[in-house]
Amino acid sequence: MHYSNTYTRKLVEQYREISLLNKTKALLDWDLNVNLPSKASEARAAQMAQLTALTTDRWLDTKFRLLLEKVNEQKDKLNDHEKAMMRNLNWSAKYYYHVPKELIVEFSKTTSEAFMAWQQAKKDNNFKLFLPHLSKVIKLNQLVAQHLGFTDNPYDALLDQFEQGLTTRQCKTMFDHVRRELKKLLTYIQKSKYYRESLDLVGEKHHYSLKRQRQLSQFALKKMGYDLDAGHFSESPHPFTMNIHRLDVRITTWYDRHDPRPSLMATIHEAGHALYEQGISEEYDVTPLDSGVSLGIHESQSRFWENQVGRNPVFLYFLTPVLQAFFPEQLADVHEEEITRLFNLVQPSLTRVEADEVTYNLHVALRFELEEALINNKIKPNDLSEIWKVKMKEYIGVVPTTDREGVLQDVHWSYGVFGYFPTYTLGNLYAAQFTRTMKKELPLDELLRRGDLGTVLSWLRENIYQYGSLYWPDELVQRVTGEKLNASYLIDYLNHKYRAIYT
């Protein structure tokens, strides 16, 4: 990395301390989800709290702030890398400099308790246990939004924490469009003669060996080019990716002994996140450019690999003999077309994480609307359980009979996280738009049909991964695709794909 002055160099050196602490925190977090013995939760929470305090202290350190201001003053003289680093530092610093430390501490304490209450509430299917915590989390988020500042809507301040510059207005336009079009597509699919409520190949009466499923995942990881010498693959209650360092990007999956799809699809999804991190330019290591730029762009990569590759009929054509080799008893006589339908089953369902490509974004739309309404006091937390049911009926056409499968299903609010959900749909939009560009430059279907994922990975590294956080999402999309984010590409893609499958 070339520095145009010693202040910037010093600033990045000081930031290195923050970055290293964050990497250690990431390891503790990964370990918590994979290895931590049940009795050690409190002990681990104390370790995490210490690291958070150490990080906060470093952001608030006077020398660091002065250095930051000094470099900000000479912004115009910086080179492009430095400008990007300063933009990222200022964006991250906002939280520490605008939100009072007492509020940060209260937020952290409240969400620790809220998470435990949510776990209990979900277990007992009792929303009331979670309600007071949720109300407090909403209040604190409203306060945080006030401190962070916004022009139109306090929810904007929260959205920006997860996707730089994202606004409520943009989300509204996006979700209106997506909802309208996907509702139409869903109605079409449900009328198709191929529409199925259930499938013969998976479920209770089938047994897919876990060992074979693990091997299948490992096959997929190898094909994708996930570097196990710079990563780690294991199992956890919920699949996730943890980026500890470019050379230590860990993923997990889960297993269902009655169905090989959840493990394979989760593996491909998480490996998509991981390939992004593993592909970032080495010279950005331990600088403010060293990781994926936003949640939306990150999700675009997990979803690209999961859907545009993993669920692509031409890739499933390639994968069919592999699946048959791993599960001959169940799949030896099954035709590619049936495999394609198996992996692309569309069906209104109650839970977001199990939703198909078509209904998934309807689940997200619902959450966006509820969050925006809650932050603006348009609805009351007390009414959430009922509103959830009404909206589910309206958007997806099914209604949960329990809160466990309804308003309590997602962990996000108990973590104190508001404004995160929309990035899931953003990811799907980016993925579709990137794919359209990729198809102009690569014979994607040909490559997938013969399982050549290396060429696909090279394109992504070249065009997206290497840049890490150098370009913010808007700029990245513009550079890669030549235009702004456009929801039509997702709609076109889904219509084209699913109207072919559900002829």
Place this chain on the structure above:
Amino acid sequence: MHYSNTYTRKLVEQYREISLLNKTKALLDWDLNVNLPSKASEARAAQMAQLTALTTDRWLDTKFRLLLEKVNEQKDKLNDHEKAMMRNLNWSAKYYYHVPKELIVEFSKTTSEAFMAWQQAKKDNNFKLFLPHLSKVIKLNQLVAQHLGFTDNPYDALLDQFEQGLTTRQCKTMFDHVRRELKKLLTYIQKSKYYRESLDLVGEKHHYSLKRQRQLSQFALKKMGYDLDAGHFSESPHPFTMNIHRLDVRITTWYDRHDPRPSLMATIHEAGHALYEQGISEEYDVTPLDSGVSLGIHESQSRFWENQVGRNPVFLYFLTPVLQAFFPEQLADVHEEEITRLFNLVQPSLTRVEADEVTYNLHVALRFELEEALINNKIKPNDLSEIWKVKMKEYIGVVPTTDREGVLQDVHWSYGVFGYFPTYTLGNLYAAQFTRTMKKELPLDELLRRGDLGTVLSWLRENIYQYGSLYWPDELVQRVTGEKLNASYLIDYLNHKYRAIYT
């Protein structure tokens, strides 16, 4: 915990920060040995270095030092817990306050490089690659010893780092006694008609399923009372225990597909360490009393469980049907007596970690003598390879043909660790002495014969574990056994046991 004044309370509160950092470092260390992808070593080293620096800063922090001095001044007014905490803090602080920070940094840098050189040297069987690093490590240890201070021998200062108050003089007396007696016993055994060079039940042509071995280890852990909800059991290249917190004590083992003994014995050994940590009084959590008091006492517990329990003929009598159930093909027709001989095979061997109970301490004696001579410049590192061979011939009766199996076999020196080895033999001595007392209070053989390990664990918790670092080794041994450390108990135990097996 009751505090007699606010200064002590404040001091322990400040120490909490050091303790939490150490726990995080312990997790990073465990992860490094179990999960770390190969390409991430440098990245991990940077995280570790940061935590070491943060810990050192806290020890050197002016407020902390002043507080420490203040409480030291009123030592006489403290209660027993406080006195023990102050004694431990002063003992730990010595290193930070006496050794200059530059030397600490150089030591850390030198040993990082020495470790890598040792790995390569061992791989290539080329002692010369390691020699310059070893020479430097010795020089730095000599410097550290000068800074720490000593009365008789610089090696005393190094010994004290691992076992409070241990001296070269004590070690000499101990090893002279042990060497003389064990040499006699070994000669006796080698003349016995039961003496065997090799065994029919294990080795190349046998296959012991790894899955079954894992289950056998899990059976042993359950029997011993190792709490998996406050621990974690997995595999690593070298078995070890990592104490992250009383409620997060992790162990690993290794597997040999041709022999079920290494995995079972390593599991029992490491679980012995873990039971000690898991049994410490809850009120000591995150204070200077919250872990095992010394390496010697720690090793006494791993060796107690491994040898006095695991290799005890009466316990093997209980274990035989279990082994037969896990490995019917290999062991169904094997008599208890043969199982006993299998687990208690005495045989001069080249490597310490594979040595039996009788020859093990001869390996340690050799290392003690070499270390003491090196630190006092009585021998030169250049001559080590040859001296090693001569001493092996003299002490154990076998001579390594390669340095890989000779002077390069142990990792310790490459870590910069001098003065550690004697604690292995100390552990064996303590274990034998504790067992003698236990036998006065418990019908140990009866209990082991029926596999009742719970009663044994209760006795150890009651008499040793709960106290954590409250009593230093000398005091603990005196309290538990009513006398000072006495090497005769180990000699008596080994003579009694092995003269019965090798009649």
